[in-house]
Amino acid sequence: MKPLDDELRNLLRPKEPPEGLAERVMARLETPPARLTFARRLSAFLRPPVLRWAAVAAVCAVAVLGVVRYQHQQRVRAQAEQASQQAIFALRITNEEIDTALRRAQRVTLRALEVPKNPKSEME
Amino acid sequence: MSKAVEQTVVEDALERCIAGDRSAFAEIVREHQSMVYSLALHFLRSPSMAEDLAQDVFLELYRNLGSIQSGAHLRFWLRKVTCHRSIDRVRRGHGNGTVSLEDVPEPAVAAQSRDMLLEAKLWKLVATLPDKPRMVVILRYQEEMELREIAEVMEIPINTVKSSIERALELLRTKLSRSMGGVKV
Numbered sequence: 345m346k347p348l349d350d351e352l353r354n355l356l357r358p359k360e361p362p363e364g365l366a367e368r369v370m371a372r373l374e375t376p377p378a379r380l381t382f383a384r385r386l387s388a389f390l391r392p393p394v395l396r397w398a399a400v401a402a403v404c405a406v407a408v409l410g411v412v413r414y415q416h417q418q419r420v421r422a423q424a425e426q427a428s429q430q431a432i433f434a435l436r437i438t439n440e441e442i443d444t445a446l447r448r449a450q451r452v453t454l455r456a457l458e459v460p461k462n463p464k465s466e467m468e
Numbered sequence: 469m470s471k472a473v474e475q476t477v478v479e480d481a482l483e484r485c486i487a488g489d490r491s492a493f494a495e496i497v498r499e500h501q502s503m504v505y506s507l508a509l510h511f512l513r514s515p516s517m518a519e520d521l522a523q524d525v526f527l528e529l530y531r532n533l534g535s536i537q538s539g540a541h542l543r544f545w546l547r548k549v550t551c552h553r554s555i556d557r558v559r560r561g562h563g564n565g566t567v568s569l570e571d572v573p574e575p576a577v578a579a580q581s582r583d584m585l586l587e588a589k590l591w592k593l594v595a596t597l598p599d600k601p602r603m604v605v606i607l608r609y610q611e612e613m614e615l616r617e618i619a620e621v622m623e624i625p626i627n628t629v630k631s632s633i634e635r636a637l638e639l640l641r642t643k644l645s646r647s648m649g650g651v652k653v
Contacts, residue, residue, distance in 0.1 A: 348641055349609075351583075355590050356610040361505035362519055366497040369526045370490070391560065 474499075478539035486533050493533075497526050500543070503611070504550050510606045511554040513595055521557060525550050547611065548621045555599050586648070593643050600624070601632040608633055 390396045478499055484492035504525050509518035528549060529536075536542050594602060600622065607618045615633075619626040 348637060348644070351586060351590055352594075352605065352609040352640075353612075355587055355594070356506075356510050356606055358502045358506040358610060359509055361501045361522065362515065365501050365505065365519060365522060366494050368519075369497050369523050370494050372523060372527055373490070373493070373530060393559070 475539045478542065482533075482536060482539065482542060486536075493530060496529075496542070500546055501526075503543075504546055506610055507547065507550045507606060508554050510594075510610060511551075511603055512557060517557065521550070521553055525553060544617075544621065547607070547613075548623075551603050551607070551621055555603060558599055586644075589644060589647055590640070593640050593647075596643075597636050597639070601636045604629055604632045605636050 390399055478496065481492040481495040481499070485496060501522060505518055505522045508521040508525075509515060512518050512521065525546065529542075529546065532545070536545060594605065597605065604618055604622065607613045607621060608615075613621070615626050615629045618629045622629065
C-alpha cells in the first residue's frame with residue numbers, strides 16, 4: 345500500500361470543472377445584477393452569525409418589552425376601572441344620604457306647618 | 469507549457485484584461501478554473517456548489533482586477549478567496565454534502581494505480597476533518613503548497629499549519645487503519 349501522503353495526493357488531485365464554466369462566468373459578467381428583494385437584502389445583511397444573533401436578541405427584547413408594556417397597560421386599566429367603580433359607589437352613597445336628609449327636612453317642615461298658629465284661641 | 473511561459477501568458481492576459489479586454493478575462497478564467505473548482509469541490513463535496521462558488525470567485529476577481537499585481541499574485545488571490553469563501557459557505561450551513569467519490573468529476577491529471585475502496589474511505593475521512601485543517605490538507609495535497617504559502621493564504625501562523633497537517637494525518641492514519649482492519653497506512 346502507498347503511504348498516506350501519496351494516497352492523499354492522488355485523491356485530491358485537481359479535477360476538471362464542468363464544461364462551459366468560463367462561458368457561464370462571462371455570461372454572468374454581461375448580465376446586470378438583479379435587483380435584490382427586501383428579503384434577500386435582509387438575509388444578505390444578516391449573513392454574519394454575530395449580526396444574526398444580534399437580530400434574534402433584538403427581536404426577543406422587543407417581544408419582552410411588548411409583553412411588559414401590555415401587562416402594565418392592563419394593570420393601569422384595571423386600576424382605573426376599580427377607581428371608577430369606587431367613585432360610582434361613593435356617589436351612590438352620597439346620593440342616598442342626600443335623599444335621606446331631604447326626606448327628613450320635608451318631614452320637619454310638614455310637622456312645623458301642622459302646628460296651630462294660636463293655640464290659646466283654640467282652647468277657648 | 470512550461471511554468472515560465474504559462475506565467476508570461478497569464479501576465480499578458482492580466483494586462484489586457486485590466487485594459488478592458490474581456491476575452492483576456494475569459495483566458496484567465498480558463499487557466500485557473502480547474503484549481504478554483506477543485507479547491508471548492510474537495511472542500512464542499514458538491515459539484516454544483518463548487519461550480520457556483522467558482523463562478524462567484526471569478527466575478528469577485530473581475531471586480532478586483534485593479535488590485536492584482538502579477539500572475540503569482542493572481543494565483544495567491546484566487547486560492548485565498550476560494551478558501552475563505554468555501555469555509556464561509558460551510559459555516560453558513562451550505563455545502564459539505566454527502567457526495568460520493570463516484571459523483572466527483574474525473575481528475576484533470578491521470579491517476580496512477582488506484583485503490584477505489586481505499587480512496588472512497590479516505591474521501592469520507594477527509595470530510596470528517598474540521599474546516600480549517602481540512603482546507604490546509606487540501607491546499608497541501610491538491611496544490612502542493614509549502615507550509616509558509618498555506619499560512620499566508622489561510623492567514624494563520626505557520627506553526628498552526630504544521631500542527632494541523634500533523635494532527636490531520638495522524639487522525640486519518642488511525643481512522644483509516646481502523647476501518648481497514650488494522651492495516652497500517
